[in-house]
Amino acid sequence: MIPYSKQAITEEDEIAVNNAIVSPLITQGPKVVEFEKAICEMHGCEDAVACSSGSSALILAYAGCGINESSIGIVPSITFASTANALRHLGAKVVFCDVDHESGLIDLQSLEESLQSVRKTTNFKNGVITPVSLAGRVAPLKEIRKLADQFEMMVVEDASHSPLAWSDEDGVNVRSCSCEWTEFATLSFHPVKHVCCGEGGAVLAKNKDLASLPRRLSTHGIEKNTDPNRPWMYEQLDLGWNFRLTEIQASLGISQLSRLKSGIIERKKLAANYHRALSDYPFKDFIGLPDIGDGHSLHLYVVRFLEPLMRDKAYHFLKSKGIASQVHYIPVYKHPYYKNQYGEIEMEGAEKYFESCLSLPLYPGLAEADQSKVIHALSSFLEEQKR
Ligand SMILES: Cc1ncc(COP(=O)(O)O)c(C=O)c1O
Structure with missing residues (x-):
């Protein structure tokens, strides 16, 4: 059977994975840090948090936007369910928005109508718009930013399909994953995606401040090194998850990213x-x-x-x-x-x-x-x- 998609694994990938398995740290080590750095350099964002999947990346990004039970999230109706599910995991209400019938990308008119309607009919405290750069084509991020600012919303680009994609929006070069127009972008490293870690994902952030909460939440909400006199000390500041990527997955990711x-x-x-x-x-x-x-x-x-x-x-x-x-x-x-x-x-x-x-x-x-x-x-x- 010819599959519709599959991973491409090379000898270099195999060597990278084999080296990682026999290294002293197989999780929470230097390869995750190296992978995050390489992701930032390639996409032009300021910080990135590697995590266990594209779905956990969405949960972390929404949490980084402060999304909770009194929030709403507007998502295009055509996407993988995770884009919406991650909002539900945080207790937020999902508002579906229509898409262009040819590209499947979020329809700006429908988005504006949704924003007007939720402002009138719901009592939400904060909200997020999640454009999906479907199939690898960048959603109209610049226009969405304008609407988001007008309605005081945050923006998370679900860029699972679109690493290194760009578009020309009214003469402006708009790059997926750069976080120039959004607070966060998320990536998936599932085997059918451009970069494969087996499973994996990343939250890309506009700046280091914004990245700090998703980073902490990805590892139980724990902050380490909080007392210089007691190096063993750590404190749990928030209720987080274990959404960490292993060194083995990160090593595969680094090797894949180079291609x-x-x-x-x-x-x-x-x-x-x-x-x-x-x-x-x-x-x-x-x-x-x-x-x-x-x-x-x-x-x-x-x-x-x-x-x-x-x-x-x-x-x-x-x-x-x-x-x-x-x-x-x-x-x-x-x-x-x-x-x-x-x-x-x-x-x-x-x-x-x-x-x-x-x-x-x-x-x-x-x-x-x-x-x-x-x-x-x-x-x-x-x-x-x-x-
Ligand atoms: C658009 C989109 N968002 C989110 C996800 C979730 O990614 P993952 O499977 O890595 O959890 C996917 C994966 O299929 C996707 O295609």
Whole structure:
């Protein structure tokens, strides 16, 4: 089966992991510090806290924004459930916002309407907006910052899909993960992502002050070295978690991070192949292609089927030919947990995007012969549909 994504592990990765296993410290050692430094240097943010997953990174970032039971968080309906779940873990109310039906990115008009409505109808004390830079395309962070300032909200970019992505927003270079427009950004190091640690994540922060609470909370809320005369002394200041990344995971992360740029170049090349092939007959009238401008970091290559029900048929057809594809994502409000919390919700852009989207195989190491197989299978599928 050709997977829709998978990790790329090299000999250097293996050596890094093997060295870490036999080193004196296999957790809370120098490799985590080195990994955090490398993340900051690469993304241009001031501080980073490595942690156990992208989901725990979101919890830590929201906690760093002061989110609690009297807060709200506005999230796009098209994302992985964690973006919203992390708010619920802190007791906050989730407000879903619609997305653009072609890109799946948060829709600014819907965001503004949500902000106006929550201001009128709820009594929240503080709040956060979480744009998701979906598939590797940067959400409109500059515009979102403006709205956030107007409505006194914090901003956390869920950048799980978008390390090193950038966009041109009204002539301004807007970089994902830089935290120039946001308080925090979060990354995931799950195996299908650009950088793999097995499991892992990071909170990227605008400055060291903002990073200090997520850092402490990631290790039980404990502050060490609080008394110079008693070096063993530590104090628990907050109720935190053990969300730490191990030295073994960090060593893999450092090794993987050194190939982040080349991995994106390879993804771009593969995406360009899809683009070229799918712009032509017989695809043109049936498939909408993603906008993969220069700054897209291509976590996913998502096509849209323009006719109703065609996406599901295509998924099954590809599977029958040994090709895995995936739907990113089911609108989060459709999950039974959220229906139980907030009742039935239906948003036009999110429904349209969800019904049409399909992520095709894309990962460094995808052989061109396998990619041709995907394109050929899609072509056969469309020929069959036309009959
Ligand atoms: C957009 C988004 N946010 C958050 C997460 C959560 O990351 P993790 O699986 O590392 O907890 C993911 C992972 O799939 C994701 O795609």
